[in-house]
């Protein structure tokens with residue numbers, strides 16, 4: 001059972017403007033996939049710009065436990081000597097995925113069609129999250145799962161010795177479920193098909209193609225139908241991980257709400273399945289521009305420039321945009337608190353099963369900061385108080401959720417009174433340099449217990 005040690009209280013308070021260049025770390029989704037696909041290729045994959053957040057480090061450890069040779073050569077510079085599709089060894093111990101839903105679900109998929117057994121666990125947050133969403137489709141391949149409390153970690157997966165390919169429609173918009181099915185399909189003979197009603201992040205499909213697998217995506221009346229031809233030989237790759245738009249969201253949003261700010265966030269991956277927040281912010285009237293737009297490694301990339309935007313207005317965020325900004329609703333809710341009028345966010349029930357129930361975590365914390373909000377099972381509404389209008393003066397519970405912790409610290413940078421989080425430790429799962437980077441831009445972050 002993992003945990004990150006004693007709680008690290010942190011406080012943010014308003015100071016001067018935020019200025020400068022913010023180099024955020026590598027993309028978390030692409031980092032996990034680089035390690036997993038590298039482990040399934042034959043030979044050595046080289047990765048630069050790998051996110052060295054705890055979530056990804058736990059996936060690196062998992063790949064070593066399944067028999068890949070994983071080596072760190074320098075900051076963000078890693079190699080994975082893969083064992084080939086079907087080549088995982090049975091791990092000798094429990095696989096601890098820490099706080100990472102992506103890590104555990106993708107690794108479960110990758111091993112589920114091999115004749116091996118593995119037991120997975122994680123921290124208290126991950127042990128509360130549903131795994132049935134991946135074990136249901138993995139059972140169709142012939143894998144068996146035994147978990148606690150109707151489908152939670154700790155959980156043992158007995159991989160299928162004789163897997164069959166699967167044709168599966170994902171019941172919820174989830175790139176993790178889609179990816180688990182595709183990774184399992186790698187070691188099933190014939191064609192595995194996964195259909196999703198709305199497009200979720202497509203890094204697995206893009207990267208599988210890059211590693212030499214045949215993956216075809218078609219748009220049908222039902223949605224997006226992805227067909228993978230099983231048992232390919234994956235060829236090792238050289239991967240430059242783009243910088244994470246979900247991490248870029250924090251300095252960008254901070255600049256929008258802190259008076260006088262002007263921040264450049266270079267080299268951000270703007271895959272359309274990830275960039276929904278930036279579209280939304282522009283619709284709200286944010287002074288946010290894309291500079292130096294280009295393509296890198298098959299992904300659109302740009303430098304983001306964000307300036308203080310005192311005239312942002314609340315909007316309705318289209319429900320169909322949710323998958324492309326699913327991790328960004330907590331920080332959008334903070335920006336919405338500093339806009340004029342209400343921001344209505346429908347179609348967000350998936351937020352209830354993230355590292356925390358993010359609707360409840362934001363609702364409780366924002367109310368404590370003096371912001372009026374409404375929630376339903378599937379929607380969240382923030383009644384904005386305009387630039388400089390949020391009272392603050394509260395401590396929010398981070399609930400083992402990095403995005404909740406970072407969101408309330410950004411809130412404190414622009415609120416009238418300081419805002420604290422009870423534990424900033426979880427930030428290290430996705431954005432270990434958050435504190436240093438925000439300080440470098442001019443933010444005032446205090447550690448009252450240090």
Ligand SMILES: O=C(O)C1=C[C@@H](OP(=O)(O)O)[C@@H](O)[C@H](O)C1
Nearest residue numbers: 029102173174175176177326327
């Ligand atoms: O596939 C991925 O890398 C991810 C998919 C999303 O989860 P869901 O698949 O549960 O929506 C997202 O919230 C998570 O941070 C990363």
Ligand SMILES: C=C(OP(=O)(O)O)C(=O)O
Nearest residue numbers: 099100101102103327354
């Ligand atoms: C939901 C997230 O991650 P995961 O599901 O991988 O824990 C996230 O990073 O916001």
